[in-house]
Amino acid sequence: MDSRTVALIRTTFKAVAAEEGGPEKLARSFYAILFTDYPQVRDFFPAAMDAQRDRLVKAISYALDRLEEPNKLLPFLAQLGRDHRKYGVQPAHYTAVAVSLKSAMQVYAGTEMWTDEVDRAWDEGLKIIADTMIGAAEKETTPPVWTGTVVERREVLRNLTVLRLQLDQPMQYAAGQYLSVQIPSRPRMWRYMSPAVPANANGEIEFHVRGVLGGWVSSAIVGQTAVGDQWLLGSPLGGLGIPRNTKRKMLMVGCGTGIAPLRAQLMAMAQRRTNPKVHLFVGGHHPCDLYDLDTLNSLAVSNRWLTVTPVTEHDENPWWYTDSGELAPAYPGLEPLVTGQIGRVVASFGAWADRDVQIVGSPSMVQTTKFRMMAAGTLTKNIRHDPLF
Template structure:
């Protein structure tokens, strides 16, 4: 966690010259951190501890008043952006999703549908952090595979990762009626809305999930531009959602779906 924290802070510091990119990211993180019960006092305590640690590691010769002011200003910007976004958020810190369907399409891949306890405003292409009952306090990120639904139904495609505690629990141990905690929507993966601009989408395995959500959303719109989707996998079975994509292409003349595989036979 310490390595991740310093990597994130270093990235933000490097990007401060382009605030239009990094400040929205910090705002999303602030909204997402509400699920931990983080308050303004926590942020301020971490800021003071971080400055003290930097001063201790840098040494008195290099740690000048100017250096301290620069670091305090940068950290204050990070804290203010995150806390302002968190405090301005009107939605709940977490949503509760009840599992209504668990379909294990492959030995290591499951499609899970949940019904949320209240409406979640998200954009197709975004992702959320989830916590499952069999792995408390272990948050993992999953992309929505469907656009917002009036019945508050969401869908996730989860592939078991070798050594992954949460992905293994989701694919093998999930039961109908289980309740998940779901954090605030994150990310900015989206499609251009410029008129006449053709679109190219490329995905492999469960990477199709956020693109699938966008395609289903685009099917509701008028005047959708030509879109080519290349969906890949090592084996034919990895194209687990191909029937859905082809079915969509049959009713949407603007959509072309091209499957790509490395091996023609399944293992």
Template sequence: MDARAISLVRTTFKAVAAVEGGPEKLTSSFYAILFARNPQVRDFFPAAMDVQRDKLVAAIAHIVDQLEDLDRVLTFLAQLGRDHRKYGVVDAHYAAVGDALITALEQFAGAELWTEEVDAAWRDAIAVIAGAMMDAANADDGPPVWQGTVVDHIRALEDVSIVRLQLDQPMDYSAGQYVSVSIPSRPRMWRYLSPAIPANAEGQIEFHVRRVSGGWVSPAVVSNTVVGDRWTMGSPLGSMTRHTAEDRDRLLIASGTGVAPLRAQLMEMASRSVNARVHLFVGGKYPCDLYDLPTLQLIASTNPWLSVVGVVEDEEDPWWYQDHGPLAGPAPIVGQIGKVVAEFGTWSGRDIQIVGSPSMINTTKFRLQAAGVDLSFVHHDPW
């Protein structure tokens, strides 16, 4: 796509997003058109569409923002295409989705904004998006989904579960990637989770899940998961580890269950004889939120290249937490994790990975940039 077409696509989408309720109305219109024209595709989606609509807006916004960086966009789209194999999506479905999106955009934008040039720009963009997804999906010769049986469920905290599964066949993923997961009590409601251990030939996999207030899937995982449950997983996604050089020192920053993909990377590194230096900061609201700190400290105790620092915002646990005794090792630093990391040392030239909520990631990046860190060395997944 040329610069003019990219500008038209971006301007149109921003105009839609700027209208009060615009993204919600656009996605509602899109799905209504798609299902009316293609009733059979409704079975791909959950009964409640709120989360799905949010995901669609987030995906379009991410792609539109990155159109100048075509290589990055194509990598992202290729992963989406492989992941969409879990639904049973075929090439014809991409054409149907593209036509429905064009119709919804045209209806919402109106004749004044939706010119022939804008129409052509959006059709070019959709052709790029659909083509990249179809090519990746058709080139993938692995299974569209993996099935696994829950073999252990540990309530690390009242709102955090550690779930271990035995896959029917091993999944080949890079430590640090994430997969979409569907549980039996929430069919077709896919939730992205990061494995907390590296891929292995035995087909073992582990996830850390925090219950999200108002969420559909995470409360069911934390409260209702039992040994013997059968889970379904899609293809591995995420390119955060792709940017990391093995011989460059690293700074890893995580909050809450965001420690899972970083822990998987550390376990993988621990299997090698030589590694660059790694500083890991793990943050939480309370000391009890550092539920996996003992495991991380155990890894550090036998790997001198690794330093682990806990960070908490409150020095004491909440009144409702059942005390399990003080944390082993050095006491956590009290403060906001981004501020603590930025003031801890000089991180110039390090590969930096951040995993957490969008607000935590943005705040930490701001603190690091203010401390002189080049943000081109900072990596995180878009979702």
């Protein structure tokens, strides 16, 4: 794709997305057009379209932003295409999505900006996206969905549950990847979750789930999941993970359930003979928000390449926390607790120029940490995180 075509797509998209509430308005208009002109696709989508309405549009904009980086874009689209098999999406549906998105864009861009050349540029960009997703889906031989039966649930914090599931067949994912899950009480509301253990031949998998206030799916998982529940799981996604034989040292920064994909990678590394040095910063608001310290402590004690530093914004538990008057007990494998905002704490060590960096947590935590690290001199190309949608 030539640079003029890319520039035309970017300019028109930015003109729409930069407006106040632009992406949200675009998503609303896109779905209105899609469901009116192609009513047969309505059933793929959840009944309640209020939450996460803009994920599909955000993903398309994420892809359009990377049209000139095929080595990043194509694997991302191929994974999405394989994952979209869970919806039963057929090639014709991609035309419906492309036509509806273009119509929605056209409304906002106005006829003056939407020239024939712009129209052709969008056709070309959307064709690359659709062809890559369709091609990868057609070639894939793994199942479109796995079934996982909940075999254990454990509340580790108020509002944070560890769940273990037995898959109907093993899934090959790289430690650090995520996948989408659908629970029985929330049909068609797929949400991303990150396995907290590496893939294994027995098909055992673990998730750490935090209930988000007012969240459709996470609060149902934390509040209602019972042993025996059957979940559906889509194909693995994401590019976090430590390549074998890498010599680059690593820096990992995780908050809340962001620990899950980091711990899965550390567990996978612990099975290797040699590893580069890894420093993990694990964060929470209060000391009582830190969880899974036993596992991290054991990993650090038995693997000299690993350093783990707990970080909390406050040095004391909140007054209403009554489970124990104590802070987290001392763990010999962990560095002493540091107090401060995690991005600031990590950046206070310098630019970490010799490290590959992974940041995992809520979108705002990822953005703030990345911002602080870049201000301290860390190169963007050394920082990795999952897409924030």
